[in-house]
Amino acid sequence: AIQLTQSPSSLSASVEDRVTITCRASQGISSALAWYQQKPGKPPKLLISDASTLESGVPSRFSGSGSGTDFTLTISDLQPEDFATYYCQQFNTSPFTFGGGTKVEIK
Amino acid sequence: QVQLVQAGGEMKKPGASVKVSCKASGYTFINYFVHWVRQAPGQGLEWMGLINPRTGGTDYAPKFQGRVTMTRDTSINTAYMEVNRLTSDDTAVYYCAREGNWDRKLDYWGQGTLVTVSS
Numbered sequence: 001a002i003q004l005t006q007s008p009s010s011l012s013a014s015v016e017d018r019v020t021i022t023c024r025a026s027q028g029i030s031s032a033l034a035w036y037q038q039k040p041g042k043p044p045k046l047l048i049s050d051a052s053t054l055e056s057g058v059p060s061r062f063s064g065s066g067s068g069t070d071f072t073l074t075i076s077d078l079q080p081e082d083f084a085t086y087y088c089q090q091f092n093t094s095p096f097t098f099g100g101g102t103k104v105e106i107k
Numbered sequence: 108q109v110q111l112v113q114a115g116g117e118m119k120k121p122g123a124s125v126k127v128s129c130k131a132s133g134y135t136f137i138n139y140f141v142h143w144v145r146q147a148p149g150q151g152l153e154w155m156g157l158i159n160p161r162t163g164g165t166d167y168a169p170k171f172q173g174r175v176t177m178t179r180d181t182s183i184n185t186a187y188m189e190v191n192r193l194t195s196d197d198t199a200v201y202y203c204a205r206e207g208n209w210d211r212k213l214d215y216w217g218q219g220t221l222v223t224v225s226s
Contacts, residue, residue, distance in 0.1 A: 046213060095154055100151050
C-alpha cells in the first residue's frame with residue numbers, strides 16, 4: 001500500500017501567519033491527492049482535489065501544489081476558523097490511504 | 108441538497124458484528140461510489156473500502172478483507188457496511204462519503220456513527 005507521510009504532525013501558528021503542510025507519498029501518485037480539514041466532532045471537509053484544484057466555496061487562502069511524491073498545502077493568511085487538523089489522501093492506487101494528519105494549533 | 112445520513116451510535120460486545128447504514132439523498136445514488144472511512148478516538152482517518160452502488164462491486168482495504176462487507180439497497184438509496192468479529196480496536200467513528208465516478212475526491216460525508224466495542 002502507498003504510505004503518505006505528513007509533516008509536521010502538529011504546529012503552532014498565529015492568526016495571519018502563512019502555514020505550509022507537507023505530504024510525501026512512498027511512491028509516485030501523479031496528482032491524485034486530496035486535502036481535507038477536520039474539526040473536533042465533525043466529519044472531514046474537502047478543501048482541494050487533484051493536488052491543486054480548490055473546491056467550490058473554499059477560501060482562496062488555501063492552495064495546494066505538487067505532483068509525483070511531494071505535495072504541499074498552504075494557508076496563506078491563517079484565520080481563527082482554520083485551526084483544525086488537516087489530512088491528505090491519495091487516490092492513485094487502492095487502498096486509498098490517508099496521511100497521519102497535521103494539527104494546526106493557536107500559538 | 109446532498110446529504111448522507113448515518114444512524115446513531117452502537118454498543119457491541121467483542122466477537123459480535125455491527126452493520127452501519129448510510130442513507131443518501133439529494134443526488135442520484137447509483138452515480139456515486141460510497142466510501143467508508145473510520146477514525147478511532149484521538150486518531151487519524153483510515154480508509155476501509157468502497158462500493159459502487161450501480162453494480163454492487165466492492166474494493167476493500169487488505170486489512171479489512173474477509174471481515175468487512177459492504178452492500179447497498181438501491182430501492183432506498185442506502186449503503187451498508189458490516190464489520191464482523193469486533194474487538195476493542197474497532198471502537199471508532201465510522202463515516203461514509205461519496206465519490207463521483209473516479210473523481211478522486213470525497214466531496215460529501217456522513218456525520219459518522221460511533222461504534223463502541225466493550226465487554
